[in-house]
Amino acid sequence: MNSKNLRPLLIILSIIGTVFYAQTAFSFWVWTPETNKWVNPKYSVKETPAEQLQLGIDLFESKEYKESIKEFKKLLKHYPRAREAPEAQFYIGKCFENQEEPFKAFKQYQKVVEKYPFSELAGEIVQRQYDLGIKLLDGQTQRSSILTTLAGNNYDVIEIFKAVIKNAPYGDLAAPSQYKIGLYLLEHNLFQEARDEFEKVLNDYPNSEWIKAAKYQIAITDSKRSTTAQYDQK
Incomplete structure (x- = not known):
């Protein structure tokens, strides 16, 4: 095929490509008579924060958590000072919690x-947050000692309780949180650190119902630390 015959073909292909691109691009945009504008539903936001919040909640209740998070984030971006903003941020946390991502939920x-x-x-x-900490702590407790050694410690638990x-x-929940920090450290054989945290229960919450448990764990910690020291000397 010579260049004279090739040129019309290239022009036709160029026109087809342009039309296809235009159709593809505009297929994501919708004309809204209320605003006299083209809007992309993917990035559009409701006219009021209350409507935007409800959209996110509806998606949450339908268990469409990823889409729900997107809508709540739109509210936070476009209506950061609205009275609905704290609830939107709260629901983002609930979305992650329902997706079994406890530390991400805690952060939100x-x-x-x-x-x-x-x-x-x-x-x-x-x-x-306390319940998430307990969930992570229980998960850490159930791990084998070999797996813990290989994977290392997960200090997310401590961050949550703090x-x-x-x-x-x-x-x-302050006293039990302090106690749980000590328990986590004790389970990971960090005896002095654990003892320090149990001591905080005694000093900071002297009237707490967790005093007796903290004293018991201090005794356990001292016993294990002594046993470990004797073993190391052999």
Whole structure:
């Protein structure tokens, strides 16, 4: 085929490609008479934060967690000061929690505490964070000692319980959180560190119901530390 015959073919192919690209590009855009604009539903946001929040909740209740997170993030981006913003951030945490990602859930819940310190959700968030810490702690306890040695320690557990203490230092969950930190360290044979944390239960929460348990664990810690020292000397 000579160049004269090839040129019309190239022009036709170019036109077809342009039309196809235009159709593909505009297929993602929708004309809205209310605003007289083309909008992409993927990036569009509802006219009010309440409507945007409800959209995210509807997706959450349908267990479409990834899409739900996207809609809540839109609310936070476009309506950062709206009264619905703390709840949107809270639901992002719930999405990760329902997807069995406890540490990511903890991080998202913590954002509510840090960005919206006067939110009415604070009490529920502290409880959820504590429950997530227990879940991670139980998972660590169930791991074999060999697996723990290979994988190393997971200090996410400590970070969560410390956050619970910081978020509600005078709450009912502060003392047990402090105790759980010591328990985690003891289970990983960090005897001195564990003892220090159990001592904090005695010093910081002298009237707590966890005093007796902390004293018992201190005795266990001292016993194990002594046994380990004797073994190392042999």
